[in-house]
Amino acid sequence: MEILDGLVAWFGDPAQWAGPAGIPARLGEHVYYSLLALVLSALIAVPIGLLTGHTGVGGFLTASLANLARALPTIGVLFLIVLAAGIGLVPVITALVALxxxxxxxxxxxxxxxxxxxxxxxxxxxxMRGREVLLRLEVPVAMPLILIGMRTAAVQVVATATIAAYVGVGGLGRYIVDGQARQDLSMILGGSVLVVLLAVATTLVFAGLRRVLVAPGLRAEAATAR
Incomplete structure (x- = not known):
């Protein structure tokens, strides 16, 4: 109960909602980092996935490299890039894109x-030939799986973007890192709750995108398959 009271008091403090260290500013930073990483990842991954899927060439190599990248620890990648490129936004975005x-x-x-x-x-x-088959048939049919991949990546990025705070960049992770430094449990929990809420909001956004981008027949088929 004491922990809950402290969390409520932390959110209720007007100082938490104003200035460059306030919740709106930190939330904006976190969304910016996450969105930037997701857009860059999509620009890299979607064209390659469409090409290998459509042609059937390089699929095994693509899957192998993707699985290898999944095995890389994001925080380890971040610190390696920091050692090579220095502290800043670039190492954070690079690590998130790799994720x-x-x-x-x-x-x-x-x-x-x-x-x-x-x-x-x-x-x-x-x-239909070549590109027409890809764009008018394969992409619409594949859209449910593509959106699942995007949603998975987005939630992972939102959760992992807290690492930005470890290299002096902002975002919601600052509350967790600063709270640890100050031994302020309310601040740590507040930052964690905000990250969870943002992840839930991200999931809801992709649920909305699914309703807009996926044909009703494909949605019904996916629901029946479950």
């Missing part, structure tokens, strides 16, 4: 490869 690329890449590749050959044959019979 986010694998799920996007693998899901994009698998989503395209999962399109039934019969559908491809039907598209070819309608006169």
């Amino acid at each position: 986010a690329v694998p799920p996007i890449l693998v899901n994009t590749h698998e989503g395209v490869r999962s399109v039934e050959p019969g559908l491809r044959d039907a598209a070819a019979g309608m006169g």
